[in-house]
Amino acid sequence: MKIGIFDSGLGGLSVLNEALKKLPNEEFLYYADRKNVPYGLKSKDEILKFSSHAVKFLIDQGANAIVIACNTATSAAINELRAKFNLPIIGMEPAVKKAADLNREGENLASLRTLVIATPLTARGAKLKELIERVDSEHLVDVLALPRLVEFAENENFTCDEVKEYLHEEFAKFKLQNYCALVLGCTHFNYFKDSLREILPAGVSLIDGNEGTINKLISELSRLNLAHGKGQSVEYFYSDAKIYDNGELARIGRYLARLNKMLEIK
Ligand code: DGL
Numbered sequence: 001m002k003i004g005i006f007d008s009g010l011g012g013l014s015v016l017n018e019a020l021k022k023l024p025n026e027e028f029l030y031y032a033d034r035k036n037v038p039y040g041l042k043s044k045d046e047i048l049k050f051s052s053h054a055v056k057f058l059i060d061q062g063a064n065a066i067v068i069a070c071n072t073a074t075s076a077a078i079n080e081l082r083a084k085f086n087l088p089i090i091g092m093e094p095a096v097k098k099a100a101d102l103n104r105e106g107e108n109l110a111s112l113r114t115l116v117i118a119t120p121l122t123a124r125g126a127k128l129k130e131l132i133e134r135v136d137s138e139h140l141v142d143v144l145a146l147p148r149l150v151e152f153a154e155n156e157n158f159t160c161d162e163v164k165e166y167l168h169e170e171f172a173k174f175k176l177q178n179y180c181a182l183v184l185g186c187t188h189f190n191y192f193k194d195s196l197r198e199i200l201p202a203g204v205s206l207i208d209g210n211e212g213t214i215n216k217l218i219s220e221l222s223r224l225n226l227a228h229g230k231g232q233s234v235e236y237f238y239s240d241a242k243i244y245d246n247g248e249l250a251r252i253g254r255y256l257a258r259l260n261k262m263l264e265i266k
Pocket of ligand 1: 007009012038039041071072073122150186187
């Protein structure tokens, strides 16, 4: 079985990384639409067009299931993609529900608010609004768009002063001591867990949607009873071009190594 994982760029490697740990026998196709990144600053129609193209490309390469490892593409296009293509498509939404459950478990927490960080398109999208309305009856969830982090991540700028200054400036708009959770509503944000941890009070948990997304994929695959692959492998594509270049593959390796380091930060 081949699983296509798609993102606007290299953020979705955080989802691939989780999949590699949990599905040791499957073949993966990773599609980074680097020609069109960032999605978060584009229109819904443009994202619909790019996402449809990427999903079709992955199906042509033999994908039996697709993971949209991008909150922005899920927000803009998941319904249309599911209507158009006849295979399982797993989307990704900011893990607001997970944060709410955590809140409920720790009912005696002094601070109860949740801050969702996302791209501008996800932040203003109807999907996130509906999700928040469903799980946040007490109006404890706030949303902050952080468009520049995507560009920093794509340029391998993870810890430079500019990143730290940007985050300090943006988070200064909030009373952080009132929060218990920060939801990473964009897969690119996983690269910045160390800088986020430095800025946030110790009581604020960092919550991403990677585990939930791969768990959903696993239950969908077992529901469909698709045959397992013969061994784990990954092919990488930047938009429609397969990556063979060793320098570029080494760069992807550095991204995955950074993500593994970030896994230790909660
Ligand atoms: N990584 C994507 C997400 O999860 C989108 C980043 C972008 O291209 O703006 O939303």
